[in-house]
């Protein structure tokens with residue numbers, strides 16, 4: 543049986559993942575308005591990935607015969623100053639999500655909830671990948687600086703995620 547505290551944290555994480563999905567969808571729409579369709583496609587896929595993460599938590603809570611409690615999703619911000627600004631925020635956001643997963647892992651260990659601890663291993667690995675992906679793009683944007691041609695080619699590269 544999963545303890546009440548862990549169920550509460552799992553439901554909280556479910557909300558974080560849905561909020562991430564919402565935030566990245568908002569970022570995707572920003573890129574659309576900036577005519578950066580490759581960045582927009584990348585972010586839209588990211589938004590869908592976050593939804594899948596949320597569903598993993600949703601399925602797990604039900605599988606252990608506990609109650610899913612959906613919570614309010616705050617409206618995400620919808621204004622950024624540049625692609626650099628978006629990826630600074632993305633990287634920061636992913637680090638916050640990692641901290642939240644770590645808190646959950648810590649709680650599962652403290653409560654000797656080895657099933658939940660085992661379930662969370664996937665999220666630990668995923669967060670390493672997500673932070674690395676966001677940082678890589680952030681570094682590329684920094685490298686490009688004000689070079690519009692560079693941004694054009696990076697946008698084309700970002701579109702590749704949709705095709706892969």
Ligand code: OFO
Nearest residue numbers: 562592595639672
């Ligand atoms: Fe769900 O991995 Fe990003 O936030």
